[in-house]
Amino acid sequence: GVAFKIFSHEELQEATNRFNEQQILGQGGHGTVYKGLLKGNMEVAVKRCMTINEHQKKEFGKEMLILSQINHKNIVKLLGCCLEVEVPMLVYEFIPNGTLFDLIHGNHGQQISLATRLQIAHESAEALTYLHSCASPPILHGDIKSSNILLDRNLIAKVSDFGASILAPTDESQFVTLVQGTCGYLDPEYMQLCQLTDKSDVYSFGVVLVELLTCQKAFNLNAPEHEKSLSMRFLNAMKNNKLADILDDQIKNSENMPFLEEIAELAAQCLEMSGVNRPSMKHIADNLDRLRKVMQHPWAEQNSEELESLLGESSMVSSRYTSTGNFSIERKGVMELDSGR
Template sequence: MQHHGDDFRGHRRGRTKKGPRSSALLLIVLDIFLLLCKFKQRKIKVQKQKYFKQNRGQLLQQLLSQKADIAERMIIPLDELTKATNNFDKARELRGGGHGTVYKGILSDLHVVAIKKSNITVQKEIDEFINEVAILSQINHKNVVKLFGCCLETEVPLLVYEFISNGTLYDHLHVEEPRSLTWDSRLRIATEIATSLVYLHSSVSIPIIHRDIKSSNKLLDDTMTSKISDFGASRYIPVDKTGLTTRVQGTIGYLDPMYFYTSRLTDKSDVYSFGVILVELLTRKKPFSYLSAEGDGLVSHFVNLLSEGNLVQIIDPQVMEGGTEVQEVATLAASCINLRGEERPTMRLVEHILHGLQVPRGITKMVS
């Protein structure tokens, strides 16, 4: 019996010797895990700092330094946008394209936003992008999509805009149904776009040329109010200059031919693109794909029919409810798409004419 008891105690002592070894091993594994986590966090932090520097974060801070409250609000941490989009979940994608992907997100302050992940990779473009963000941060107009800020802690900068829920002007115009937007709505939207361009061209401290005006970047909110968006191609013009020479950028069908051939960008390039939108509103034809039986593009065919007094061939039947206003808008559109840039009207004059067309209607409605 004694012998067996000794064996049992010996066995128990042998088991207790393994305890410290197991605890030590567990501590070593835990230390390694914590070190790896620390290393990973440091690596992420270094990478964020690298991207922030690469994306000219210091330049943006410097440009915004005179308005510290704007600077603090404009530069948004990556963690905030990761949470806002559920780690950039594919289900949050609104649309994608050649210029990047747009995600829907909800910020910690409960603002619903659209987060644009750009495809910019060239350092020169990043420098220009930062300058544009600094300018756009100071824009506040009801017909311009509000820029909340940007994130510079990723390989390419992220832009954060207010979320506009009702699609684009292009979406509403080019539906399969025979009827689209009413003539009143089209005229009002055209006036709102004109107003936003007047603001960009002449009401901000440094005039801005949008450079890519088209129906697909004119967003409509819940009240069908138009908001101009997509300032990725925009350029600002120093106040002492009338234009600048730059790499041609824009969308086929809307692109100013004079700018295309000379690379000289002026505010009249936006006027041309706006004229194309007026033609699109009048005809419901797509500027980038339309070809007449004679092989003419939309702009050429429209101008030819207008000069022949035969616009009825191309005008959307629904807009005929606009009466004489349709002819006036058609004439205005033709002046905007004049091949000679210097003969095009300014956006201020265009806005004035469009407002003038709406005033009589407003008075009539009040009287009736």
Template sequence: MTLEELEKATNNFDQRHEIGSGGHGTVYKGILPDLHAVAIKKPKMATQRDIDEFLNEVAILSQINHKNVVKLYGCCLETKVPLLVYEFISNGTLRDHLHVQGPISLSWDDRLRIATETARSLAYLHSATLIPIIHGDIKPANILMDDTLTTKIADFGTSRYIPLDQSGLTTTVQGTLGYLDPVYLHTGRLTEKSDVYSFGVMLIELMTRKKPFDYMAIEDIILVEHFATLFAEGNLSQILDPQIMNEGGNIIEEIAGIAVACIKLRREERPTMRQVELRLQVAQSSKGFEANVNIVVDSSLPRDERIKEGLTSRQYSMEEEYMLSGRYPR
């Protein structure tokens, strides 16, 4: 697309057209000549890093076709850093809808559906694309909502391809503190399990309505550690959003167990996103039928070790996973 076309669409990038701003650029709403609404991402700076990240986002999004991932319509190459043009998502971000004033936020059913849609799209990125893709910055601010509160994952500037013959790659640490995988933060080694950790933090945020970066400053303990400790002690009511306590029913502990599994310190003990997606679907479907599960508790571990590792209470056999997955066409 031409720069002139995009300038006309945004009235020369008038501030009144601004709909969002982040570390990588400012997003404007634009109206194309055919009256089609689009979102246009304009870089804040023109460093080589900015150029690389915008080109990286073009390369990655052009390979993705998923209903829960924002679509890239085109780009403008007439500027030093490309301008990116996306589908316009009209209803803000998950952060906007979750952290509202007052005691009532998104319903429990909406939160579970949003979590499942996010897990499904991450599972797609990790295992269904030609080359596996790691998002690298999963958080509520990067989950867009349309008018029906359908999930659209956005902001792929820090995303990376993982070569098929490798399990991860070493790169400069990028992302958002509070959601970053501690292993990635300390080693620079980015893997699919880095997205799993970030998703686990987001799931805890959905259950508590507490922001991980704010929580540490208030409580002098990070949110994920406190959540895992209370889960192991059976005291989740101390940290859960009261609305969830009222609406969640008998699957609260199962969903909490999924979150705790995702934030385990040892990457090899975290589930895959496909497993997370399946467990979320099974947990929700348990409202209509009894799921056949085996309770597995390793009582040989000291209690402190169980808290540290964030052991979950449920495991499924491969046969059960196969049978259950057949209920949910992909």
């Protein structure tokens, strides 16, 4: 890996053409991100905070501390920072293909296959599993949404924007004074109790899964009151056995249906009102991985033992989340896939 580097202000000014407006990649609650070109033609993204108050300084410092210690293929890499200025600037690897939000909601006319959606979901889940289970101390992202999942040239997912993240509190009594996050993705339990937990990220990830299934935005201000929230509409559709009505037409067909039902079931578990009833990110990542494998190998129908092991294990996982029909794709689903090729 590349060593963490301290950049001079001059270096970053030069790289971004003096923070030219044309270099702006995006603006978020935590600052403006510019595209930069370092000497040696290395493309980077430079995050610069605009207004300065103590709270934002802390946010930036926190993001720097958290990300400088992370090394995972599905998490955007922090290359270094600049400390000469009033507010530190952060320098990241440049991810060229925009965000998952752009891919899902942009008018680019390109078809996004279920396999690609499943891959992006699985990789994002792996990143969150790493943060929750492998980082020490564990890291809670705090603002998972489709616009914080970047995509590289090969559409590999990279989770970004750790401005709202916290190191998991060791003391249960630690409450968040300011609930951060994004409308449509916010865990209702977190809003009520002001305690950010790993299950808050799980809830937000569930919303991203529903976005991938439906191609609809997480929150629609113009919709009637009861239809504003995508998660509520989705849960209603599931409850009334009308999943097909809400799915994206691009991926809705008889071959995909068994997979779509499984992913929808997983999303519904993530969106449980009470955090303790939601699965862990590891459970979600494992199940998405298993689904991907079955999708890639429809021939497994001929080898029923292997198929059983791919599909059956999750129902034996010693977990309370072996909920209704989890991974109940019958061979029928695999045969349908087979004949559809």
